[in-house]
Amino acid sequence: MAQAAARLRAAGVPDPARDARLLLAHAASVDAARVTLIAPEEIAPEIEERFEQLVALRAVRVPVSQLVGERAFYGRGFKVSRDVLDPRPETETLIEAALAAPFDRVLDLGIGSGCILVSLLAERTGAQGVGVDLSEAACLQASANAVLHGVADRADIRQSDWFGAVEGRFDLIVSNPPYLARAEMADVAPELALHEPAMALTDGADGLSVYRLIAARAQGYLSAGGRVLVEIGHLQGPDVRAIFAAEGWADIAVLPDLDGRDRVVQAQNPA
Structure with missing residues (x-):
C-alpha cells in the first residue's frame, strides 16, 4: 500500500494514500475501514494482481469511483461509469434546497447518473419524477440506479435534448448542467x-x-x-441570477455550498 501510494503521488494524484487504501480494499473485497485489519496477513496473489491493475489505472488518472464502480452521494451508493459525471458532494447543496419545500412532481434535466432525481424520489416517497438526458448510456445508468434504490416505478427516464421529450407540468425542476466554458476545459483535472x-x-x-x-x-x-434549482460554477452566481431575472423569474436566490461558495441558483415561477 505504501508503494502504491508513492506511485500515485509521483503521478500527481491528489490524495494518494487514501486512494491506495480504497483500491486495496476493493481488490480484497473488504470494507475500506478494515484494510488495517488485513495488513499483517499475506496478500493472496490474485488480490495483489487486481491491486496492481487498479493502481496502474489510477496512475493514469482514472477516477477511483470508476475503478470501484460506485460513488457515495447523499447517504447512498450510486453506480457510475465513464458515461456519466461522477456525483460530487457539492451537488448535495441542491438536494437540501429541493427538499426544503414540498413537491409532488419533479423534472431532472440532464439526469446523468441519476443521483439527483433518485435521491429526491428516495427522500420523498410520494413524489413522481421525470429525468432526461441526451446520452442513451446516461439514461441506462440512471435507470439502473433507480432500480438499485427502489424508485424505478416512480421515475420516468427518457432520452431527450433538454425539454424536447418533456410533457406536462412539474412542481420542481432541477439540473446540474454543463457549466464549464470551453476555455476552462484546458485547466480541468485529468480525471x-x-x-x-x-x-x-x-x-x-x-x-x-x-x-x-x-x-x-x-x-x-x-x-x-413552482421552483427551479440549478447547480452553478462557484463564480457564476451573478451571471446566472441576471439570466433568470431577465426572464421575469421571482424570488431568485444564490445558495452557497458547505465551503461557502456559490453553488445553486433557485428561482420561482411568478405565474
Missing part, C-alpha cells in the same frame, strides 16, 4: 478531462448557454409557484 463525458462538463461556449435555455423555457413546464 475530468480524460475520463468523464465532455458533454456533461462544458456547453462548448461560455458555460452559460443551458441556463439561458432553462430560464427561457422552464416556466412553461412549471406549476404556478
Whole structure:
C-alpha cells in the first residue's frame, strides 16, 4: 500500500494514500475501514494482481469511483461509469434546497447518473419524477440506479435534448448542467478531462448557454409557484441570477455550498 501510494503521488494524484487504501480494499473485497485489519496477513496473489491493475489505472488518472464502480452521494451508493459525471458532494447543496419545500412532481434535466432525481424520489416517497438526458448510456445508468434504490416505478427516464421529450407540468425542476466554458476545459483535472463525458462538463461556449435555455423555457413546464434549482460554477452566481431575472423569474436566490461558495441558483415561477 505504501508503494502504491508513492506511485500515485509521483503521478500527481491528489490524495494518494487514501486512494491506495480504497483500491486495496476493493481488490480484497473488504470494507475500506478494515484494510488495517488485513495488513499483517499475506496478500493472496490474485488480490495483489487486481491491486496492481487498479493502481496502474489510477496512475493514469482514472477516477477511483470508476475503478470501484460506485460513488457515495447523499447517504447512498450510486453506480457510475465513464458515461456519466461522477456525483460530487457539492451537488448535495441542491438536494437540501429541493427538499426544503414540498413537491409532488419533479423534472431532472440532464439526469446523468441519476443521483439527483433518485435521491429526491428516495427522500420523498410520494413524489413522481421525470429525468432526461441526451446520452442513451446516461439514461441506462440512471435507470439502473433507480432500480438499485427502489424508485424505478416512480421515475420516468427518457432520452431527450433538454425539454424536447418533456410533457406536462412539474412542481420542481432541477439540473446540474454543463457549466464549464470551453476555455476552462484546458485547466480541468485529468480525471475530468480524460475520463468523464465532455458533454456533461462544458456547453462548448461560455458555460452559460443551458441556463439561458432553462430560464427561457422552464416556466412553461412549471406549476404556478413552482421552483427551479440549478447547480452553478462557484463564480457564476451573478451571471446566472441576471439570466433568470431577465426572464421575469421571482424570488431568485444564490445558495452557497458547505465551503461557502456559490453553488445553486433557485428561482420561482411568478405565474
